[in-house]
Amino acid sequence: MDNEESKRLLELLTARRADLLAQWEETVGASLRGRVSTAELGRELGELYDAVVDAVSKGGLAGRGEHFAVVRSLLVELSRTRARQGFTPTETAVSIFALKEVLEPLLAGSVEDARAYLQFARLLDDLGLFTVEEYARTREEIISAQSQQLLELSTPVVKLWDGVVGVPLVGTLDSARTQVVMEKLLQALVDSNSAHAIIDITGVPAVDTQVAQHLLKTVVAARMMGAECTISGIRPQIAQTIVALGIEFGDIPTKATLADALRHALMEIDKAAAARPAGLL
Amino acid sequence: MKEYPADEASREEVEIRSSGDVVKARQAVRVLAQQAGLSLVNQTKLVTAASELGRNTLIYGGGGTARAVIVRDVARVGVWVSFSDTGPGIPDIEQALTDGWTSGSGMGLGLSGARRLVDEFELDSAPGAGTTVTVLKWAR
Amino acid sequence: MSDRVPVLKIGDILLVSIQVDLEDQMVLDLQDDLSQQIVATGARGVVIDISALEIVDSFVGRMLATTAAISRVLGAETVVVGMRPAVAMTLVELGLSLGGVRTALNLELGLGYLRRAQDTPPARR
Incomplete structure (x- = not known):
């Protein structure tokens, strides 16, 4: 992991937190078409943003590492809520991928910036996939719970x-x-x-x-x-x-x-x- | 049998030296089965299998050790139980798993019956090298 | 090890209510005690209540079948009462049929059956 790059990213993410977060919320909000309240979305993404910044500052950009435990548990929660509310896997994963879109224009200036962006993008891809996995897992749980209910409903004594x-x-x-x-x-x-x-x-x-x-x-x-x-x-x-x-x-x-x-x-x-x-x- | 990640905190071990120890072993298995969320029928099946196997360990293996632990797979939880002894071993495994076949005075339902009560079953034995029977029951 | 399952006498019926997790030795002791008590009391019927038993394995199952056969030889009819549904399903899977053992859902139905059986000549199964 290149420290120089994660440092650049961290500086940027910390310095422009309010600005970036607002853009992120806006992008995600547009894709979810108002089915999640702005306040709730703001809270979710805010927590996630801070957790990501915290994790990167502690241990760099490897998304499956120990230091990403808090991020992952937030993502589990997010995926589960989305799955229960009937959102599609795309709509769920977009919450993560949208952050890339927000960062892209800011990091296209120099070669170093581009490299930092690519690394961060890789991290977000990883986290995005993780939400899809969690989403699928929750759906499976829902399906098996339903078939169990159906089983019991269909056999009245x-x-x-x-x-x-x-x-x-x-x-x-x-x-x-x-x-x-x-x-x-x-x-x-x-x-x-x-x-x-x-x-x-x-x-x-x-x-x-x-x-x-x-x-x-x-x-x-x-x-x-x-x-x-x-x-x-x-x-x-x-x-x-x-x-x-x-x-x-x-x-x-x-x-x-x-x-x-x-x-x-x-x-x-x-x-x-x-x-x-x-x-x- | 496939190896599944074990919940180490739940691990139980009971030395089997007397028929009282068999009772202890099956009680330990029941506690784990309840913790793992097995349905009442599945709990009963697993504990009954443990009772059969524990008795075999005592009578034919001359005593041994019972081990039990909760295991997890992708989307399910189960209880893994093994009985091992250092007794004379089983010369013909195929035969030992046949209904009604017995080397002692039992009904010959111990091994074959226990196998039907669980989801996964493995018998490892050789003459003179002792016997280990491993079983697994999933919560659903 | 010295624990024994009590055998109670009510009229000409012996009542055994198993309330503890059975060790093999207790199972064998119970079989002995019962046959001796049948002879000593001249009992005509035996009721074994297993409603508290969480499991019945092949050893206990065999004891029930043997006890029923022994008491029949001694002129008493045995009824096993109160088997739990989970136990019954497990026994079926285990491959144990308990052939020849009379069963009833609960103590009351078991006693009722014995009373009827004594009024009419016992039917051999």
């Missing part, structure tokens, strides 16, 4: 009767979803004190070996806890696929419709109630 809970499955079943279904269904058995569960697959377009395997596991787990699990809503073509694929449904009780399954469960409850003696012990 409903109480059908005293002692009977049911889960109507709609859409394609994969392992992640089946895991959620299993957990919710088994927990519902405990919470509602139900010894019968019905999984209705009327809305499931296809049953392959893997899906069958998942359903089987749910039924076995329910049985281990002392509950009986019936699968209903097996459409004719699915029944054909099951047989054609040679999938063993074993001794899992299956019913054609949810009504049949409910009737079956109620009959079982009746049988148990009839045999129940007056006292507990």
Whole structure:
């Protein structure tokens, strides 16, 4: 790192802080078209400007070094806010790149100036890329949180009767979803004190070996806890696929419709109630 | 198994000399699993796997060491657990990982079952050179 | 090491409520205690409450299956009650089926089942 160059830059950045900052704000503000308030933008960029100056004065222009920790944490915050507010990656990175534009006319005078500018530009490129990375990371987090929410929304466990809970499955079943279904269904058995569960697959377009395997596991787990699990809503073509694929449904009780399954469960409850003696012990 | 950056502050080590130590080891694993934010089911799966492997270390390896640490990948957190002993080792690894196969009096579900309960599994063993089993479970 | 799981007698039913993280030796002791108590008390039913157990591994699973088989030989029916959902899902993944072990969601349903089973001749599974 050439000290001479970072010194020149520092002098310039410190001496003309107010002026440069105002220009930077203006450029960024124009690209964001007023979707961030001027006050907030001023605060963000002001903090960032000071942090960059501070970092360069401490350890030169290497953007991934230790001394840039404060700058990076400010950039993380900035990228996250922008990603949440629905800005594009370009609009986010422009906040950094705009500083180059501001500095360019000031540093085109001499060869030394140009060299200093190039080095600083390289630093800003690096920081700009960093914001894009952070932006992408935040978006990924948002997406995975949303798909988790969707997963939970799409599998409601409903109480059908005293002692009977049911889960109507709609859409394609994969392992992640089946895991959620299993957990919710088994927990519902405990919470509602139900010894019968019905999984209705009327809305499931296809049953392959893997899906069958998942359903089987749910039924076995329910049985281990002392509950009986019936699968209903097996459409004719699915029944054909099951047989054609040679999938063993074993001794899992299956019913054609949810009504049949409910009737079956109620009959079982009746049988148990009839045999129940007056006292507990 | 791929190496992931470990959260050194979370590192736990338990000497396994008795069945009480196996309990200690799985309790340590549970604490880490909770810290790493594993779902209840995944916590239960990992702790159960640790229990199986810890018992193997004690019974077949004649005791050893359990190590556990929280690890991080790009966008996920997990718990890494290893059990190592200096016992007789496993002559036929392929066979040892088969359901129902047992050299002792167990049900033969220890190794093969533990493997199904975790996301990553590695068995390192040779006759006379001891055995190390490493497992990893991600939070999601 | 001397910790033992208490076996309680209520009428002709033995109740075991496991409240601690089990060491292997405690599991074996419990199996012994139970078979002796069944004979000593002439119990007709055994309820093992595992609702406090955070994990059931193959060792404990095997104990449950063995205990159920032993008590059946001794003329008592065993019901395991209160298995947590996470434990059930783990056992399925582990490959343990607990075949032959009666289960019920909770203590009340378990006792109800035993009462019914005593009214009718026991069905062999």
